[in-house]
Amino acid sequence: MIDEKKYPVLSKVDYPSDIRQLSLPQLKQLCTDIREYMVDTISEIGGHFGGGLGAVELTVAIHKVFNTPYDLVVWDTGHQAYPHKILTGRKEALNRIRKFGGISGFLKRSESEYDTFGAGHASTSVSASLGMALARDLKKEPRKVVAIIGDGAMTGGLAYEAMNNSGVLKTDLIVVLNDNNMSIAPNVWQISNYFTEMIAHPDYNKFKGQIWDLTGKLDQFGDRMRKIAVRLEHGIKAVITPGMLFEALGFRYFGPVNGHNVHQVIKIFEQVKDMKGPILVHAITQKGKGYKPAESHSQRLHASTPFDKITGKAHKKSNEPVSYTKIFGNALVEIIEKNPKVVGITAAMPDGTGLDILKEKIPQNYYDVGIAEAHAVTFAAGLATQGIVPVVAIYSTFLQRAFDQIIHDVSLQHLHVVFILDRAGLVGADGPTHHGAFDLAYLRLVPGMVIMAPKDEAELRDMVYTAAEHCTGPVAVRYPRGSALGVPLSDGFKKIEIGKSEKLTDGDDIAILAIGSMVDYALKASDILKGNGINCEVTNMRFVKPLDAERLDKIASKFEKIVTIEENNLPGGFGSAVAEYFIDANYKNDILRIGMPDEFFDHGTQPELHKQISIDPESIASRISSFIRSSKSTEKAIL
Numbered sequence: 001m002i003d004e005k006k007y008p009v010l011s012k013v014d015y016p017s018d019i020r021q022l023s024l025p026q027l028k029q030l031c032t033d034i035r036e037y038m039v040d041t042i043s044e045i046g047g048h049f050g051g052g053l054g055a056v057e058l059t060v061a062i063h064k065v066f067n068t069p070y071d072l073v074v075w076d077t078g079h080q081a082y083p084h085k086i087l088t089g090r091k092e093a094l095n096r097i098r099k100f101g102g103i104s105g106f107l108k109r110s111e112s113e114y115d116t117f118g119a120g121h122a123s124t125s126v127s128a129s130l131g132m133a134l135a136r137d138l139k140k141e142p143r144k145v146v147a148i149i150g151d152g153a154m155t156g157g158l159a160y161e162a163m164n165n166s167g168v169l170k171t172d173l174i175v176v177l178n179d180n181n182m183s184i185a186p187n188v189w190q191i192s193n194y195f196t197e198m199i200a201h202p203d204y205n206k207f208k209g210q211i212w213d214l215t216g217k218l219d220q221f222g223d224r225m226r227k228i229a230v231r232l233e234h235g236i237k238a239v240i241t242p243g244m245l246f247e248a249l250g251f252r253y254f255g256p257v258n259g260h261n262v263h264q265v266i267k268i269f270e271q272v273k274d275m276k277g278p279i280l281v282h283a284i285t286q287k288g289k290g291y292k293p294a295e296s297h298s299q300r301l302h303a304s305t306p307f308d309k310i311t312g313k314a315h316k317k318s319n320e321p322v323s324y325t326k327i328f329g330n331a332l333v334e335i336i337e338k339n340p341k342v343v344g345i346t347a348a349m350p351d352g353t354g355l356d357i358l359k360e361k362i363p364q365n366y367y368d369v370g371i372a373e374a375h376a377v378t379f380a381a382g383l384a385t386q387g388i389v390p391v392v393a394i395y396s397t398f399l400q401r402a403f404d405q406i407i408h409d410v411s412l413q414h415l416h417v418v419f420i421l422d423r424a425g426l427v428g429a430d431g432p433t434h435h436g437a438f439d440l441a442y443l444r445l446v447p448g449m450v451i452m453a454p455k456d457e458a459e460l461r462d463m464v465y466t467a468a469e470h471c472t473g474p475v476a477v478r479y480p481r482g483s484a485l486g487v488p489l490s491d492g493f494k495k496i497e498i499g500k501s502e503k504l505t506d507g508d509d510i511a512i513l514a515i516g517s518m519v520d521y522a523l524k525a526s527d528i529l530k531g532n533g534i535n536c537e538v539t540n541m542r543f544v545k546p547l548d549a550e551r552l553d554k555i556a557s558k559f560e561k562i563v564t565i566e567e568n569n570l571p572g573g574f575g576s577a578v579a580e581y582f583i584d585a586n587y588k589n590d591i592l593r594i595g596m597p598d599e600f601f602d603h604g605t606q607p608e609l610h611k612q613i614s615i616d617p618e619s620i621a622s623r624i625s626s627f628i629r630s631s632k633s634t635e636k637a638i639l
Contacts, residue, residue: 120433155370167250255282329354396436453516
């Protein structure tokens with residue numbers, strides 16, 4: 001139970017029905033309690049933070065005015081939805097959020113009836129809520145449907161496709177734009193920039209102040225003049241705010257409203273609740289609101305590891321190796337310093353992809369396109385037609401959103417675009433929406449695509465260099481989230497021959513073919529097996545496409561049993577590629593494919609998840625031992 005003295009109102013609120021009984025002063029205290037509870041909890045365990053602090057009043061107002069869960073509320077991603085979780089029966093579970101076996105950091109339909117639509121990727125809320133609204137109409141139900149979307153998500157084209165369709169269909173739908181002028185990094189939403197600059201311009205405010213002062217001296221005539229001035233100001237705002245755009249898309253526009261004045265937000269929701277057709281409420285909020293270290297942080301503490309509550313600074317970790325992300329970021333800067341035709345492209349994730357280093361050191365070669373992965377890829381294709389070498393750095397799971405562009409705009413035209421896939425494999429606390437489980441499969445089927453995966457950070461540097469400087473068509477490099485292995489790094493780069501693997505250990509009993517992050521696990525498993533008298537030949541395959549045919553032929557002739565290991569979904573992945581090669585060559589070897597089973601996996605630490613699906617070194621060794629003992633193992637494929 002949470003402390004009643006510390007959180008006097010929140011301690012009495014378990015579900016939205018409790019909120020509807022509260023007075024305005026109690027609602028204000030509830031907002032204070034939620035912020036304090038989030039700071040106390042997330043500072044201890046880490047998690048998404050700034051977005052939720054900025055959405056507290058919006059969340060309270062929505063659950064106050066609308067009859068949730070009967071009325072359907074759709075949140076865009078889950079970064080802003082921690083207060084929603086707190087108020088919908090999960091406040092006691094917040095201390096296990098994003099932990100193995102705990103609640104999700106995102107919206108999850110199986111977790112709560114209040115989570116109406118699962119989302120880890122941005123810009124989906126309006127599309128989903130429109131579908132719900134039309135389903136409501138078909139079933140003739142009196143439900144209200146509300147979508148809450150951040151201005152960062154408004155950089156994604158999907159949001160505008162949905163809004164355009166909403167304007168055509170004209171069904172009842174309320175969209176709340178949570179506008180804090182921030183996504184994860186400083187926003188690139190031009191409409192928001194335009195609005196902010198115009199309203200804040202000194203000349204505009206000076207003129208407004210002078211008119212107001214002048215009319216105040218003119219008695220009754222002055223009062224009439226002031227009323228005219230107010231109407232004029234509203235007319236100017238209609239032109240210079242996003243209202244004009246949203247009205248053109250078929251929405252009735254209300255706002256901007258102060259998103260931190262719970263009374264005002266409740267009032268406007270009550271006003272629009274029963275209106276017909278598509279409605280857009282524009283709320284101005286501040287990411288990180290109410291916690292000074294977040295308000296002053298460059299990312300408003302969007303997401304954080306455990307941190308000091310007073311200072312907001314992350315707790316110092318032991319001397320861990322540098323992350324793969326930073327290794328890539330530094331390598332790309334070195335490459336661009338020697339070849340200015342290389343550029344970096346991110347989809348609103350400069351820090352997460354390591355391109356923040358390029359942004360700081362060589363900003364003219366850096367592009368942030370917003371949360372618009374499909375545009376990022378076609379934009380890169382356009383650059384490539386003119387002899388520029390674009391390096392598109394996008395998380396594995398987010399690049400899925402640009403699959404058609406990879407095929408149609410890049411590969412079909414055989415353009416030299418480098419895809420850097422961070423967070424490949426199991427990513428940990430972000431869970432199934434962010435696991436990079438499918439990239440080897442969805443990229444492997446693309447004609448002309450070269451796919452590499454480094455065994456460590458030194459090989460990552462050389463692969464990035466090889467991809468940028470020594471390839472001619474599309475090429476992808478994928479690597480895992482988190483700290484690298486800590487191997488020494490040499491100055492400069494070495495070219496890696498395309499499609500060539502490397503043998504790491506000799507052995508006569510069984511061959512292990514590993515790719516990427518699983519090479520280290522394969523070596524550890526091999527050491528375990530060696531202690532049991534089994535000698536393994538371990539090969540770092542390096543390339544999923546093209547495969548090292550010469551190496552595979554030698555292995556097929558030497559070993560009866562062969563094991564493939566990958567941190568990717570098994571269907572269509574690296575093991576499938578090897579099996580297909582063996583089938584086409586009419587080899588009869590026994591193959592055991594180890595990887596991620598054909599299902600989705602929840603959140604937890606990477607080691608916890610690896611153990612859960614039996615791809616940790618100990619489990620790998622055990623599975624190989626069983627495979628060797630039985631020629632008819634249920635895990636193997638006989639080819």
